[in-house]
Amino acid sequence: MKVLSAEHYLQEKQNKSSQTDDSHLDESVMAIISEVRQEGDKALKRMTEKFDGVKLDRITVSEEEFLQAESAVNQAFKTALKTARENIEAFHKEQKEQSWFINQPGGITLGQKVTPIERVGVYIPGGKASYPSSVLMNVIPAQLAGVNEIAITTPPDRDGKVSPYVLAAAREAGVDTVYKAGGAQAIAALAYGTETIQNVFKIVGPGNAYVARAKKWVFGDVDIDMIAGPSEICIIADATANPRFVAADLLSQAEHDEAARPLLVTTSQQMADTVRDEITQQTEQLERQAIIQQSLKQNGRIILAETLSEAFATANAIAPEHLQLMIQEPFVNLANITNAGAIFLGDYSPEPLGDYAAGPNHTLPTSGTAVFSSPLGVYDFVKRSSVIHYPKEALNQVSEDIIRLAEAEGLTAHGQSIKIRKDDDHASSDRQSQDS
Amino acid sequence: MKVLSAEHYLQEKQNKSSQTDDSHLDESVMAIISEVRQEGDKALKRMTEKFDGVKLDRITVSEEEFLQAESAVNQAFKTALKTARENIEAFHKEQKEQSWFINQPGGITLGQKVTPIERVGVYIPGGKASYPSSVLMNVIPAQLAGVNEIAITTPPDRDGKVSPYVLAAAREAGVDTVYKAGGAQAIAALAYGTETIQNVFKIVGPGNAYVARAKKWVFGDVDIDMIAGPSEICIIADATANPRFVAADLLSQAEHDEAARPLLVTTSQQMADTVRDEITQQTEQLERQAIIQQSLKQNGRIILAETLSEAFATANAIAPEHLQLMIQEPFVNLANITNAGAIFLGDYSPEPLGDYAAGPNHTLPTSGTAVFSSPLGVYDFVKRSSVIHYPKEALNQVSEDIIRLAEAEGLTAHGQSIKIRKDDDHASSDRQSQDS
Numbered sequence: 001m002k003v004l005s006a007e008h009y010l011q012e013k014q015n016k017s018s019q020t021d022d023s024h025l026d027e028s029v030m031a032i033i034s035e036v037r038q039e040g041d042k043a044l045k046r047m048t049e050k051f052d053g054v055k056l057d058r059i060t061v062s063e064e065e066f067l068q069a070e071s072a073v074n075q076a077f078k079t080a081l082k083t084a085r086e087n088i089e090a091f092h093k094e095q096k097e098q099s100w101f102i103n104q105p106g107g108i109t110l111g112q113k114v115t116p117i118e119r120v121g122v123y124i125p126g127g128k129a130s131y132p133s134s135v136l137m138n139v140i141p142a143q144l145a146g147v148n149e150i151a152i153t154t155p156p157d158r159d160g161k162v163s164p165y166v167l168a169a170a171r172e173a174g175v176d177t178v179y180k181a182g183g184a185q186a187i188a189a190l191a192y193g194t195e196t197i198q199n200v201f202k203i204v205g206p207g208n209a210y211v212a213r214a215k216k217w218v219f220g221d222v223d224i225d226m227i228a229g230p231s232e233i234c235i236i237a238d239a240t241a242n243p244r245f246v247a248a249d250l251l252s253q254a255e256h257d258e259a260a261r262p263l264l265v266t267t268s269q270q271m272a273d274t275v276r277d278e279i280t281q282q283t284e285q286l287e288r289q290a291i292i293q294q295s296l297k298q299n300g301r302i303i304l305a306e307t308l309s310e311a312f313a314t315a316n317a318i319a320p321e322h323l324q325l326m327i328q329e330p331f332v333n334l335a336n337i338t339n340a341g342a343i344f345l346g347d348y349s350p351e352p353l354g355d356y357a358a359g360p361n362h363t364l365p366t367s368g369t370a371v372f373s374s375p376l377g378v379y380d381f382v383k384r385s386s387v388i389h390y391p392k393e394a395l396n397q398v399s400e401d402i403i404r405l406a407e408a409e410g411l412t413a414h415g416q417s418i419k420i421r422k423d424d425d426h427a428s429s430d431r432q433s434q435d436s
Numbered sequence: 437m438k439v440l441s442a443e444h445y446l447q448e449k450q451n452k453s454s455q456t457d458d459s460h461l462d463e464s465v466m467a468i469i470s471e472v473r474q475e476g477d478k479a480l481k482r483m484t485e486k487f488d489g490v491k492l493d494r495i496t497v498s499e500e501e502f503l504q505a506e507s508a509v510n511q512a513f514k515t516a517l518k519t520a521r522e523n524i525e526a527f528h529k530e531q532k533e534q535s536w537f538i539n540q541p542g543g544i545t546l547g548q549k550v551t552p553i554e555r556v557g558v559y560i561p562g563g564k565a566s567y568p569s570s571v572l573m574n575v576i577p578a579q580l581a582g583v584n585e586i587a588i589t590t591p592p593d594r595d596g597k598v599s600p601y602v603l604a605a606a607r608e609a610g611v612d613t614v615y616k617a618g619g620a621q622a623i624a625a626l627a628y629g630t631e632t633i634q635n636v637f638k639i640v641g642p643g644n645a646y647v648a649r650a651k652k653w654v655f656g657d658v659d660i661d662m663i664a665g666p667s668e669i670c671i672i673a674d675a676t677a678n679p680r681f682v683a684a685d686l687l688s689q690a691e692h693d694e695a696a697r698p699l700l701v702t703t704s705q706q707m708a709d710t711v712r713d714e715i716t717q718q719t720e721q722l723e724r725q726a727i728i729q730q731s732l733k734q735n736g737r738i739i740l741a742e743t744l745s746e747a748f749a750t751a752n753a754i755a756p757e758h759l760q761l762m763i764q765e766p767f768v769n770l771a772n773i774t775n776a777g778a779i780f781l782g783d784y785s786p787e788p789l790g791d792y793a794a795g796p797n798h799t800l801p802t803s804g805t806a807v808f809s810s811p812l813g814v815y816d817f818v819k820r821s822s823v824i825h826y827p828k829e830a831l832n833q834v835s836e837d838i839i840r841l842a843e844a845e846g847l848t849a850h851g852q853s854i855k856i857r858k859d860d861d862h863a864s865s866d867r868q869s870q871d872s
Contacts, residue, residue: 084841219652227656252847343821345823345825354822369656384811385811386797391784400516401520405568408509408568411691414691417684
């Protein structure tokens with residue numbers, strides 16, 4: 001694992017390529033999207049055969065398959081799911097937003113009406129691993145927001161089955177609609193609808209490069225959560241940190257995939273050295289060694305900072321998905337953190353705690369996007385409408401200002417809609433009474 | 437103006453093409469973006485000469501130009517700007533979000549830390565019209581959110597000048613950094629930076645098709661507000677509405693541009709007829725007749741609904757940018773509206789009131805995107821970070837569940853980072869005291 005100074009790391013970071021450079025993907029993704037838009041289920045099944053290697057008769061998971069899944073997973077797993085769901089609900093209900101209104105002099109009422117998005121689609125990756133935790137993390141905030149229809153889509157395996165863990169999680173979350181579709185074709189189906197798949201207004205959930213690009217393309221026609229990049233962790237450790245914990249947490253990040261970025265920022269040269277040795281030793285006991293070694297080699301960094309404040313500045317410049325403060329007085333130093341998806345405080349709050357059980361969402365801004373975006377939350381599944389009521393007199397009092405501004409913008413008909421209300425006093429008695 | 441039933445209108449609406457069909461634009465927009473990324477100011481100036489017809493020495497607006505602008509606009513306009521700013525601030529300060537924390541049994545602390553986005557860029561269109569109101573509507577929420585650096589970019593005219601109204605609005609809002617750059621090249625400069633233009637983390641503001649596509653392309657590297665489409669209004673009028681007001685409000689929408697969509701949904705055939713006549717008469721007195729007639733002909737619709745509840749259902753399916761309820765008891769019927777950017781209640785709350793003076797934002801979701809998005813607000817200029825602190829014992833209590841879920845996902849190193857904390861009790865005394 002490469003060791004370098006904070007200054008050098010930030011220089012190295014400057015040269016990172018941007019996601020818009022992936023444009024070689026776009027041609028194939030666009031082709032997939034337009035085929036699904038034109039041919040619906042037919043195109044979807046054709047691509048499932050092509051990409052997932054299975055010919056599906058039925059795209060929707062049946063009740064029978066749900067029951068098979070439930071018997072396939074053990075009780076301990078179900079208990080874990082239940083604990084996770086309860087904790088995720090407990091945290092996310094704090095995010096619920098209320099509609100509000102204010103009254104201003106002269107009988108003016110202004111407000112903000114909050115309504116849930118009607119239909120949402122959740123993409124859950126398949127392939128090597130399965131992601132029951134992502135089901136809970138994406139579905140529960142939508143439910144708390146009041147979303148009416150939630151559908152999950154996930155690629156089938158070569159036998160046409162989807163992970164029993166994913167189905168058990170869908171059941172635990174109370175979602176009955178699960179589609180066997182993956183990749184860009186699943187995103188297109190959710191965005192534009194097919195005979196089987198009802199179109200949705202927002203698509204959330206992690207996915208591979210094809211899924212990410214497809215989401216970028218349909219964005220605008222539907223909303224999306226974010227363009228997810230490789231997962232990353234940044235651990236700030238001072239001399240008092242436990243190097244075995246630090247190493248284990250960096251490794252838990254590294255096992256995600258080769259592109260994962262495990263970063264340690266430390267003020268202690270000795271910590272840097274000990275963590276390096278720990279990583280070598282602990283790696284030997286781990287299963288996904290090949291992936292881990294690639295991730296450490298390509299993207300793992302141990303960054304030496306002169307002072308803690310340089311360490312914080314470095315972390316803020318990285319804007320990591322996960323930030324662990326393994327230092328003295330982590331709470332006090334929260335004030336120094338401006339850019340991070342999730343912040344873990346102290347020795348016994350490792351990232352996997354947040355990935356699965358603590359309650360906050362594990363869908364977090366990646367690749368430095370924490371400078372502008374937030375964890376997935378209830379706020380992602382509602383929209384707001386402004387509400388404006390002015391009585392006649394109140395309108396008269398601002399009418400001159402409105403007409404001035406409208407004229408400055410060359411929009412005289414805008415001025416006219418105000419003027420006509422001064423000239424013309426007709427309005428039914430019902431509305432008179434209401435508007436004064 | 438075409439008259440049709442609600443049912444027929446919704447069928448007609450089905451066939452609307454989506455924004456992703458604009459892909460013929462992409463090649464030129466992508467080319468512009470990569471030139472600006474590679475050559476910075478040089479490319480920016482070259483394109484300003486090409487597209488705006490002026491050779492600029494200096495991209496940034498000078499203090500002298502600000503002063504010239506201030507003397508160029510009259511006092512009444514400045515007063516109008518001040519009224520607008522005060523009302524916009526009064527409404528938007530209600531949107532401010534606080535960080536919050538909760539404590540759970542066992543010494544657990546969870547929370548959500550809210551921080552402003554550090555740097556934001558605001559695009560203001562130039563060309564025929566000028567948009568001082570857009571300056572206030574985009575800048576003020578960012579300021580209330582606590583954004584540190586706000587820069588405005590707007591295309592220069594053939595003399596290399598930018599609108600004095602826009603500069604006066606920038607000054608009223610307290611923004612000193614204004615760049616003379618427009619189109620996709622300005623978006624690229626804000627997203628990736630040039631020698632003169634500091635890169636930002638979020639780009640907001642209206643623009644033409646090139647600007648919209650460029651924003652879509654840079655989205656992911658930076659955040660954007662939305663892909664803005666043509667402006668639209670939907671007026672729900674019952675038999676008691678004032679047809680002269682209804683006509684004037686539809687016309688104020690129609691004058692924006694040929695693509696603007698003025699829609700009337702009414703339960704009264706007589707209202708439909710009277711409004712049609714009114715539109716013909718009032719149009720004759722208006723300046724932008726050519727634009728208005730195109731807009732009415734191409735996109736204007738009078739939609740007949742059997743009942744008010746069909747009218748509400750139709751409006752919710754349209755999800756209009758602006759919705760006016762010119763009916764009896766508009767407040768009571770707010771409960772029936774689920775999809776709209778801004779809702780105007782009663783006879784004396786016409787759209788131009790919201791465009792300029794009432795206080796709620798005039799940057800609203802267009803083209804039906806109100807099904808998933810919201811008016812621009814303070815919430816668009818902050819991001820959230822989850823905060824997680826577990827003491828040792830609390831971690832032990834969920835450790836089994838975490839390990840179960842991690843193993844189900846095949847991520848054994850995740851489990852390891854939990855296990856190692858059970859096996860190993862070392863941690864410095866400072867942290868022991870803190871974590872128990």
